[in-house]
Amino acid sequence: MNSTNLRSVDLESLELATKNKLENLKFLQKMKSTKQLDAVFQKAHDAEFKKTDCLNCGNCCKTTSPIFRDTDIKRIAKHLRVKEAAFIAQYLRIDEDRDYVLQSSPCAFLESDNTCNIYEYRPLACREYPHTNRKNMYQILELTATNTMICPAVARIVEQLKIK
Numbered sequence: 001m002n003s004t005n006l007r008s009v010d011l012e013s014l015e016l017a018t019k020n021k022l023e024n025l026k027f028l029q030k031m032k033s034t035k036q037l038d039a040v041f042q043k044a045h046d047a048e049f050k051k052t053d054c055l056n057c058g059n060c061c062k063t064t065s066p067i068f069r070d071t072d073i074k075r076i077a078k079h080l081r082v083k084e085a086a087f088i089a090q091y092l093r094i095d096e097d098r099d100y101v102l103q104s105s106p107c108a109f110l111e112s113d114n115t116c117n118i119y120e121y122r123p124l125a126c127r128e129y130p131h132t133n134r135k136n137m138y139q140i141l142e143l144t145a146t147n148t149m150i151c152p153a154v155a156r157i158v159e160q161l162k163i164k
C-alpha cells in the first residue's frame, strides 16, 4: 500500500479494507438491490465527513489519478496560462480506457500540506471523489469497493453500512 504520511486511524482503515477486500466487494454487490440506496449512502457519507477532514489525508491525490475530461484540461491549461497540448505533454497520459490521467503520483498539484494548488480549477473527478454521495450508486458499487483501499473514509463508510 503506497500510503505515505497518513494518520494511524486512516492507515488502520485502509489495512482493514485490504484485508476485507473480497468480503467488501461481495457486500457492495449485494447492495445493488437495496431500496433507496443513494439515500443510504448519502447518510453514511455525511456522518463520515463530519468527522473526516481531507486535509489530514490526501491519499487519493497521493496514490491515484482522476480522469481529466477535455473541459478540465481546457480550464486548467487556461488557468496555468499554457497551451492545452503543453499541459497534456507535461502532466498527462492516456490510460487503458483511453482517458487522460496523470503521468505520475502523487499529483503534481498536491502541496505538502495536502492542499491542491489548482483547487478552484481541479477536474470534476476530484470534486466528486470519493463518489459516495452521488446519484445512481448502484452503477459504481465495484468502484466503491476499490475505493475502500484508497480512501479511508470510504473504508469506514462501508464498515458502517455492514453493521446496519
Ligand code: SF4
Pocket (backbone or CB within 6 Å): 060, 061, 065, 066, 107, 108, 109, 110, 111, 115, 116, 117, 118, 119, 122, 123, 126
Ligand atoms: S488536481 Fe488537486 S484535487 Fe485533483 S488529484 Fe491533483 S491535487 Fe488532488
Ligand code: SF4
Pocket (backbone or CB within 6 Å): 052, 053, 054, 055, 057, 058, 059, 060, 061, 129, 130, 150, 151, 152, 153, 154
Ligand atoms: S477523499 Fe478520501 S482519500 Fe481523499 S483526502 Fe478525503 S479522506 Fe483522503
